[in-house]
Amino acid sequence: MKILVQKFGGSSLTTEKARLQAIHHIEKALAEGFALVVVVSAMGRKGDPYATDTLLQLLDTGGDRLPERETDLLLHTGEIISAAVMSSMLQARGIRSKVLTGGQANIITTDDFGNAQIVQIEPQRIMRELQNGYLVIVPGFQGRTEDWEITTLGRGGSDTTATALGVALGAEWVDIFTDVNGIMTADPRIVTDAQPLSTVTYTEICNMAHLGAKVIHPRAVEVAMQGNIPIRVRSTFTDDPGTLVTHSHGFHQAGEVHDRLVMGIAHVPNIAQIKVTAKEGQYDTHLHVFKAMAMHRISVDFINVNPSGVAYTVHDQMADKASHILADMGYQPEVLSNCAKVSVIGAGIAGVPGVMAQIVEALTTQDIQILQSADSHTTIWVLVHEADMVKAVRSLHQQFQLHSRYDQH
Numbered sequence: 001m002k003i004l005v006q007k008f009g010g011s012s013l014t015t016e017k018a019r020l021q022a023i024h025h026i027e028k029a030l031a032e033g034f035a036l037v038v039v040v041s042a043m044g045r046k047g048d049p050y051a052t053d054t055l056l057q058l059l060d061t062g063g064d065r066l067p068e069r070e071t072d073l074l075l076h077t078g079e080i081i082s083a084a085v086m087s088s089m090l091q092a093r094g095i096r097s098k099v100l101t102g103g104q105a106n107i108i109t110t111d112d113f114g115n116a117q118i119v120q121i122e123p124q125r126i127m128r129e130l131q132n133g134y135l136v137i138v139p140g141f142q143g144r145t146e147d148w149e150i151t152t153l154g155r156g157g158s159d160t161t162a163t164a165l166g167v168a169l170g171a172e173w174v175d176i177f178t179d180v181n182g183i184m185t186a187d188p189r190i191v192t193d194a195q196p197l198s199t200v201t202y203t204e205i206c207n208m209a210h211l212g213a214k215v216i217h218p219r220a221v222e223v224a225m226q227g228n229i230p231i232r233v234r235s236t237f238t239d240d241p242g243t244l245v246t247h248s249h250g251f252h253q254a255g256e257v258h259d260r261l262v263m264g265i266a267h268v269p270n271i272a273q274i275k276v277t278a279k280e281g282q283y284d285t286h287l288h289v290f291k292a293m294a295m296h297r298i299s300v301d302f303i304n305v306n307p308s309g310v311a312y313t314v315h316d317q318m319a320d321k322a323s324h325i326l327a328d329m330g331y332q333p334e335v336l337s338n339c340a341k342v343s344v345i346g347a348g349i350a351g352v353p354g355v356m357a358q359i360v361e362a363l364t365t366q367d368i369q370i371l372q373s374a375d376s377h378t379t380i381w382v383l384v385h386e387a388d389m390v391k392a393v394r395s396l397h398q399q400f401q402l403h404s405r406y407d408q409h
Contacts, residue, residue, distance in 0.1 A: 001130060003171045004034040007041075007140065007162035010051060011179040012236035013082050014044040019089060021236050025177065026135070028239075030095070035130040037169065038097075039140045039162040040086055042078025050078045052141070068113035072142075072152045076102070079139030079158070087137055097135040100125065102151075103144035105136075107161065111145045115154035118143060118161075118223075121168035138165065156217020163220040167227030174224060174231050175242075176216055181235040182243035183208065183215055185402040186265045190393050193403040199244045200263055205233075207345045207379050208266050221245065261355070262346035262400040265393050269386050271302075271341055272319035273371060275334040276326060277309040286310045292329060298322050302341060302374060302383060311372055313339065313383065339371060340389035343381050344396055350377040362399035368392050 006029065008022045029036050046053035055075055059066050066074070083099045090097045106122035129136050140158025143151050153160055159176060166174035183205060186194040200208075202225035209218040215233055224231050224245070234242030278285040286305045293300050293314075298321065302313040314322050319335050326333040349355050356373075359380060363370060368391060372383040384392050397403065 001035040002033060003037065003130065003169045004029050005037045005039065005162050005166040005169065005171045005174045007039040007158060007174065007176050008086075008236060009158070009176075009178045010041040010044050010048075012177050013040060013086070014048055018236065019086065022086070022177065023089060023093065025175070025234075025236065026090070026095070027093075029175075030135070034172070036135045037126060037130070037165055037171075038086065038135065038137045039158055039165065040079060040082040040137060041140050041158040043082050043085070050081045052078050069149065072113045072150055075152050076139070076142040076150055079141050083137045083139045090135065090137075095135055096133060097137055098129050099137045099139070100129070101139055102142035102161070103148060105138045105165075107138075107143035107164070109143035109145060109151045109153070111149060111151065113149075113151055116143060116145075116151035118153070118164050121164055123165075123168045126165070126169065156219050159217040159220035160223060163224040163227075163229065163231065166229040166231075167223060171229060174229055176220075176231060176233045177236040178215060178233065179235065179237070180215060181238060181240055182233050183245075183264070185263065186393055186397050187267065190267075190390050191265075191397045191403075194397065195402060195404075196240075197243050197263060198241075199246065201247060201347050202245060203378055204263050204345055204347055205243075205245050207343070208264055216245075260346060261348040261352060262344055262402065263348075264345050264402065265396045265400075266343045266345060267389055267393050268341045268343075269389055270316045271313045271339045271383070271386075272316050272322075273302075273311065273313050273336040273339050273383060274319070274322055274326070275309065275311045275336075276331050278307070279330070283307060288329065289326065289331075292325050293322065296321065296325055298325075302372060302381060304372060304374065313341070313372075336371070338386045339383055340386040340392075341381055341383055342389060342392045342396065343379055344400070345379050347378050349375075349380065356380060358399055359396065362395045363392055366391050366395045368395070 012018055012022050042052045044051045087097045087099050108119050109116035126136050140161040141153050162174050182196045184194040188194040206218045206221045231245040232242050276289050298318050300312045304311040323333050323335050368388045370382050374381045
């Protein structure tokens, strides 16, 4: 069997019209001879009746919250509703389908309710149904423990369900259907001439996802990368092939390979920078600071350590808490709120001189102050004032000529 996994997000399932578009892609895959596993999210987004965030609002009635185990019992129903509705529509069109919950599909997880990790998938039941001629629908975002407790997988759980099933079943690839037409060189709401990318590497899209792009969850990409299963990120509402995510970062066409230096610009707003100066004679300031942040469950990012102190960032909402903790430790932290992290991403950056010079040139000519910077072999980050974020993204997009791509559709 040639197996294909298709995942449809909540925006692809909200209305009957949208669900018919999803079914169009399902019927096309079946006509191409694929044995098909369809993973579905809960229908819609916050405010829609069966969306995960809407179900969570049912619990916000004051008093003690429902225990995490019982909360998972509630939350996993949104995807089951989607699966049943899709199965009904497929049956009406003469397509034999069978719904298997995460537990019935033998998606076995840890017992971390609300944020469980997939331990293994035993695919025999799914394979048996496929061999019997069924299209299998699996509600995303859920699994079971070894002792059959229901769990949910946290944010991005349906994407992770899809790629994990793709790996377990040896799928040809995994299609992630959403409401955007693949991966773009920047957020098209900010950069009007942002271009769709036909190919990106696993590493590049992981960085894009971690650094602000929300098209696919990085956990899902990491699972696919480990199993070497290609992903296509596509729009439910067109027949465009979308963006192919694989190990190769060269764009192949007619026997040619074009290495690219930079593939995209990402951004994250609502960040605060914290600087802590070391006390006289103290050379382990970073140890005390980061142990305190960890103890109080404050996530830190964009870390610079030097003998005179440390600089790092937290979410704006955590800045006051972090500042009070540091003050209680005898430090006098400098806190700069309303910052944004802007990232230049590309597998071609590694070992290429002059990339930082181009970034500095682009931002300096726009009178944008660089508050902090860091780099890896695939990404260079700069911290700027949030008021400069949009201008910075546009300037960098122009600097690296991402508006005119050789690999756009």
